[in-house]
Amino acid sequence: QKEVEQDPGPLSVPEGAIVSLNCTYSNSAFQYFMWYRQYSRKGPELLMYTYSSGNKEDGRFTAQVDKSSKYISLFIRDSQPSDSATYLCAMSDNNAGNMLTFGGGTRLMVKP
Amino acid sequence: DTEVTQTPKHLVMGMTNKKSLKCEQHMGHRAMYWYKQKAKKPPELMFVYSYEKLSINESVPSRFSPECPNSSLLNLHLHALQPEDSALYLCASSQDGHPQETQYFGPGTRLLVL
Numbered sequence: 275q276k277e278v279e280q281d282p283g284p285l286s287v288p289e290g291a292i293v294s295l296n297c298t299y300s301n302s303a304f305q306y307f308m309w310y311r312q313y314s315r316k317g318p319e320l321l322m323y324t325y326s327s328g329n330k331e332d333g334r335f336t337a338q339v340d341k342s343s344k345y346i347s348l349f350i351r352d353s354q355p356s357d358s359a360t361y362l363c364a365m366s367d368n369n370a371g372n373m374l375t376f377g378g379g380t381r382l383m384v385k386p
Numbered sequence: 387d388t389e390v391t392q393t394p395k396h397l398v399m400g401m402t403n404k405k406s407l408k409c410e411q412h413m414g415h416r417a418m419y420w421y422k423q424k425a426k427k428p429p430e431l432m433f434v435y436s437y438e439k440l441s442i443n444e445s446v447p448s449r450f451s452p453e454c455p456n457s458s459l460l461n462l463h464l465h466a467l468q469p470e471d472s473a474l475y476l477c478a479s480s481q482d483g484h485p486q487e488t489q490y491f492g493p494g495t496r497l498l499v500l
Binding site for chain 2: 315378
């Protein structure tokens, strides 16, 4: 079993839909949770950063962390074709230094 | 400015060539990272430099040789690579290398080994 599981997709939605992307993890020590967006042939771009449990909102994006369920989510409201990309969750803990553990990425396609 | 730059953007090399990848950041970050990313896979950590010292080497073959000349620059020297080393090589940086820090990625160098 991988330490961080993420559905690879592809996830195809119409423009304007609400998108839900999720990751589950097994290491209860993870405390820092990130979502990166990666366009084809580009480097990952940080979208959201959350510490421990709770919600964080930034524009059309909302990140949720449920540590009791070892489950994190990224919601995208009013999705746009420009949101089409691969979304990577990543996490770290105080015992692993500065090493990130990535999920495998979910490929999202938003159709006009 | 949260920019990490990488050169070249693309590189094609033969198995006997020696080449170098370069990474630069001017955010005052003291931790810099090399990742390797194969198609449709997440980035895999290769090396971490913290305050210009190599702190993590994830069992990377010796044909990859990192170098950190100063706090803003990170190089990856390549020699005698194999075709399976073809991938996107990503550089990242963070403030001090602590787990709670955000890592900022560059656009990557797409490497093809023939």
